[in-house]
Amino acid sequence: MGATAGHNRHAAGATDAGWNESAREITLGALEDRTDQKEPHMQYVELGSTGLKVSRLGFGAMRLPMLGEGDDRRVDDEQAYRLVHRAFELGVNYFDTAVFYLNGDGQRGLGAAIAALPRDEIVISTKNHYYETDESAWWKNLEDSLRWLGVDYIDMYNNHGMNKTRLAEAYLPRIGKWMAKAKDQGLIRHVGCSFHDDLDGLMQIIEAGHHEAITLQYNILDRTLEPGIVAAAEKGIGVIVMGPVAAGAMDCGSEVLAGALSGVRSVPELALRFVWSNPNVTMALSGMKTLRQIEENCATASDGGALGEADAAGLEEYLARLAAAEDLRCTTCDYCMPCPQGVAIPNIFVRYNRGRVYGLWDTARADYARWMKPESGMKSSLACNECGVCEGKCPQKLPIRQKLKDAHVALADQGDEQ
Numbered sequence: 001m002g003a004t005a006g007h008n009r010h011a012a013g014a015t016d017a018g019w020n021e022s023a024r025e026i027t028l029g030a031l032e033d034r035t036d037q038k039e040p041h042m043q044y045v046e047l048g049s050t051g052l053k054v055s056r057l058g059f060g061a062m063r064l065p066m067l068g069e070g071d072d073r074r075v076d077d078e079q080a081y082r083l084v085h086r087a088f089e090l091g092v093n094y095f096d097t098a099v100f101y102l103n104g105d106g107q108r109g110l111g112a113a114i115a116a117l118p119r120d121e122i123v124i125s126t127k128n129h130y131y132e133t134d135e136s137a138w139w140k141n142l143e144d145s146l147r148w149l150g151v152d153y154i155d156m157y158n159n160h161g162m163n164k165t166r167l168a169e170a171y172l173p174r175i176g177k178w179m180a181k182a183k184d185q186g187l188i189r190h191v192g193c194s195f196h197d198d199l200d201g202l203m204q205i206i207e208a209g210h211h212e213a214i215t216l217q218y219n220i221l222d223r224t225l226e227p228g229i230v231a232a233a234e235k236g237i238g239v240i241v242m243g244p245v246a247a248g249a250m251d252c253g254s255e256v257l258a259g260a261l262s263g264v265r266s267v268p269e270l271a272l273r274f275v276w277s278n279p280n281v282t283m284a285l286s287g288m289k290t291l292r293q294i295e296e297n298c299a300t301a302s303d304g305g306a307l308g309e310a311d312a313a314g315l316e317e318y319l320a321r322l323a324a325a326e327d328l329r330c331t332t333c334d335y336c337m338p339c340p341q342g343v344a345i346p347n348i349f350v351r352y353n354r355g356r357v358y359g360l361w362d363t364a365r366a367d368y369a370r371w372m373k374p375e376s377g378m379k380s381s382l383a384c385n386e387c388g389v390c391e392g393k394c395p396q397k398l399p400i401r402q403k404l405k406d407a408h409v410a411l412a413d414q415g416d417e418q
């Protein structure tokens, strides 16, 4: 077994602002001096049947600060070191990366950041995206990962972007055998996957029974995979939730969600507590990029994470009431697409609903403002010429043209034009 629980380290009081003053003094020596200071509250759980004990909060290393521009962008090693070590001090022991993260520099950047951490106290997770037939290409990815991360073995080795097609056409015929060989050789300890597909795909992967942990999307705004999460847990598969704050959509204030529960300090906190309150979820993986986020999320994880039974039931009821009040029932089925004018109909309706139903206007408007810029490649409601083609294809019979106008009024900043 790789990591062990109970290694909460606490360097008191650092915030983004305060940390900068003292950061230059944070040396490896200083860190080691602190490693015996126990922070008693971080929660640890078994990751499925792997035998690994992991913190309830995992570190998704896909948003580490970068230096440089364009193709030259690289992980800012100094900042990455501070963030990763602060998270470790506060008890986080699971660190996840992938080949493509951070302009392809993610594994190197994380490797540099963890180099001084005790290897047997952290769980390293990375991914192999190769699904074709050239076995040497698959092994090269693994060897590169070991080298960039600077480790002899990877604790959780994931098939990146697993779906039912890849399961049937690549994993079961060959990739699974290469995974097993790598495990026999001690290069990887456990086989997992990051999952991007529908509920049926998830069920097929669970049924196949090859993966020890599955990293998947689940949050207040998207509960599609909830039955699969139950099924995975019943089979002893660890469930790691990526996007607990809906890829940043819930990283803003909301008057609507503020009323959901008393005593919850912020929308991101509510989002994390919602995920942890599902007893079938092992861990919430958060792509943290500031010390403030790390400290706030660790504080949330450290005082139990999950909501109490009454609060969880109250939240459930509150969310059901919100959903029932929703009158723009776009299912994001995409049948209306492509629009001849390129209007991003379902994306616009998703943002409109996030604002109207959940009060998440700031992030919804920020997305819409990006789409009104020509370089975004997306088209806002302003591009609609009201041809009506989309309405004939919508199974929900939505008055798309009128709703696009309403959405524009609600989402557009005044004065913006496409």
Ligand code: SF4
Residues within 6 Å of the ligand: 339, 340, 341, 342, 343, 345, 383, 384, 385, 386, 387, 388, 389, 390, 391, 400, 401, 404
């Ligand atoms: S009515 Fe507007 S959104 Fe619908 S297909 Fe025509 S141009 Fe596109």
Ligand code: SF4
Residues within 6 Å of the ligand: 329, 330, 331, 332, 333, 334, 335, 336, 337, 345, 346, 349, 393, 394, 395, 396, 397, 398, 400
């Ligand atoms: S067809 Fe209707 S329900 Fe489906 S994405 Fe388009 S607007 Fe939404």
